[in-house]
Amino acid sequence: MGKKHETPLLDELKKGKWVSFVREIERAAEKSERTEDLLGQVENSYRDKITHWKHGGMAGVRGYGAGLVGRFTEFPEKYPGVKECHSMRVNQTSGFFYNSDILRKIADIAEQHAGGLLNLHGSTGDIQILGVWQAEAEEAFQKCAELGFDLGGGGSDLRTPSCCVGPARCEFANYDTLQICYDMTQAFQDEMHRPSFNYKFKLKFSGCSNDCVAAASRSDMAFIGTWKDKIKINQDEVKNYVKKFNVQKYVLDKCPTKCMLFEGENLVIDDSNCVKCMHCINEMPKALRSGDEKGLSILLGAKAPLVTGPRLGMMLVPFYDVLEDSKNDYEWLKGLISNMWEFWDEYGVSRERIGELMQRVGVVTFLEGIGLEPIPEMVNHPRGNPFIKFTDDED
Amino acid sequence: MTDETKKKLEDKIVGLVKEYDGKKRFKPVDIVKEMEKEFADEGLSKDDIKSVLKEIMNDEKLVYGYAGGSFLTLPDNKG
Numbered sequence: 088m089g090k091k092h093e094t095p096l097l098d099e100l101k102k103g104k105w106v107s108f109v110r111e112i113e114r115a116a117e118k119s120e121r122t123e124d125l126l127g128q129v130e131n132s133y134r135d136k137i138t139h140w141k142h143g144g145m146a147g148v149r150g151y152g153a154g155l156v157g158r159f160t161e162f163p164e165k166y167p168g169v170k171e172c173h174s175m176r177v178n179q180t181s182g183f184f185y186n187s188d189i190l191r192k193i194a195d196i197a198e199q200h201a202g203g204l205l206n207l208h209g210s211t212g213d214i215q216i217l218g219v220w221q222a223e224a225e226e227a228f229q230k231c232a233e234l235g236f237d238l239g240g241g242g243s244d245l246r247t248p249s250c251c252v253g254p255a256r257c258e259f260a261n262y263d264t265l266q267i268c269y270d271m272t273q274a275f276q277d278e279m280h281r282p283s284f285n286y287k288f289k290l291k292f293s294g295c296s297n298d299c300v301a302a303a304s305r306s307d308m309a310f311i312g313t314w315k316d317k318i319k320i321n322q323d324e325v326k327n328y329v330k331k332f333n334v335q336k337y338v339l340d341k342c343p344t345k346c347m348l349f350e351g352e353n354l355v356i357d358d359s360n361c362v363k364c365m366h367c368i369n370e371m372p373k374a375l376r377s378g379d380e381k382g383l384s385i386l387l388g389a390k391a392p393l394v395t396g397p398r399l400g401m402m403l404v405p406f407y408d409v410l411e412d413s414k415n416d417y418e419w420l421k422g423l424i425s426n427m428w429e430f431w432d433e434y435g436v437s438r439e440r441i442g443e444l445m446q447r448v449g450v451v452t453f454l455e456g457i458g459l460e461p462i463p464e465m466v467n468h469p470r471g472n473p474f475i476k477f478t479d480d481e482d
Numbered sequence: 483m484t485d486e487t488k489k490k491l492e493d494k495i496v497g498l499v500k501e502y503d504g505k506k507r508f509k510p511v512d513i514v515k516e517m518e519k520e521f522a523d524e525g526l527s528k529d530d531i532k533s534v535l536k537e538i539m540n541d542e543k544l545v546y547g548y549a550g551g552s553f554l555t556l557p558d559n560k561g
């Protein structure tokens with residue numbers, strides 16, 4: 088079949104040995120006229136060095152204010168297949184576990200009601216069905232629902248919470264990321280489907296500070312697994328590693344706080360100075376393990392660019408005993424989140440992320456507003472000064 | 483919340499969006515704040531207002547739109 092649109096610039100992106108998104112779109116275009124037009128539209132944008140998409144507008148399914156992200160071409164006559172090219176965000180499973188049968192069925196929905204393209208998983212977390220038209224959105228949504236999937240977040244709301252694979256596959260997990268992610272998703276259904284915030288709000292759960300879902304940089308509220316007590320050391324395994332590679336150079340010298348040393352053949356860690364960065368455990372997983380008092384740290388205010396540029400999250404709660412709170416249906420955590428939303432609702436302005444609000448009103452005011460006691464560990468980054476001045480008679 | 487108050491609130495929200503159609507975009511967060519003030523004497527909470535808004539959206543008396551932020555609009559404006 089001849090090409091509907093010439094795409095010399097996109098063709099460049101098929102060269103080399105790597106997987107090419109262009110090749111994948113071309114495969115889908117063999118079955119979908121609208122995806123042929125997608126290739127033309129993208130080529131046009133590359134040629135003009137500017138996007139020709141219009142975002143937002145009126146796209147959605149009954150009762151929901153989120154889950155279908157509106158996108159329209161600026162050239163509907165030239166590329167009628169993408170006169171509408173909405174993305175349907177389907178709430179992913181915790182930890183992204185699927186079986187092949189489910190994936191095939193979702194792919195069928197994408198072929199029948201969209202451009203035959205799926206995006207699994209971008210930074211939003213959701214499964215995205217690309218190229219949906221408004222007229223078919225409801226039916227596509229109902230078919231997803233029949234498979235047990237709901238739509239995810241979008242717009243000024245709680246975005247679909249996401250988590251790493253956690254204890255399901257990873258030995259480094261310090262808490263059950265999958266369970267808490269699922270619980271929060273269920274608890275805050277209204278906040279996810281009915282936009283009522285000043286702007287978006289993201290929750291991401293990583294089981295350790297390797298942070299495989301980029302929570303610390305990509306979510307307004309990040310949950311990073313950690314521990315309180317000492318790193319567990321197996322000295323025999325340390326010796327085995329010493330035989331295999333230069334442990335001093337690649338582990339001890341790269342410890343960010345230089346809190347490790349060898350006493351003779353034994354490895355010693357000054358745990359009071361360990362910032363739980365995971366580097367040594369990643370390098371010598373057979374020799375080192377996180378401690379037994381596991382929990383997580385909560386960071387607040389990260390976001391990728393836009394209004395006032397990117398920021399990392401600030402340490403809000405250094406240690407949260409997630410296991411204990413899970414026994415009470417995460418009552419404490421849900422209370423904290425609700426308090427923050429209340430405060431943001433009251434004092435935030437349009438398109439202001441919660442971290443920007445905290446920066447604008449000041450950390451002290453923010454903490455008072457959400458009912459959290461200040462403590463010295465509330466810092467921007469490890470070894471930074473606390474935001475709050477404590478007097479001598481305070482701890 | 484009595485059925486009568488609920489009806490009054492519903493009419494007020496839908497009426498506001500209708501009245502300003504094409505002139506002003508109402509964000510859900512603003513509507514809730516506005517109604518909290520308007521219905522202060524009747525002691526309506528934020529959650530009461532949000533639940534009425536949810537029914538309005540479920541019944542498609544209004545729908546959501548998006549332009550840099552989510553807003554409420556009339557179903558006729560949907561493509």
Ligand code: SF4
Nearest residue numbers: 251257260294295299
């Ligand atoms: S963040 Fe940590 S616990 Fe989660 S998958 Fe990555 S390494 Fe494992």
Ligand code: SF4
Nearest residue numbers: 342361362364365367
């Ligand atoms: S976890 Fe990081 S800070 Fe702690 S001892 Fe290992 S390398 Fe050092």
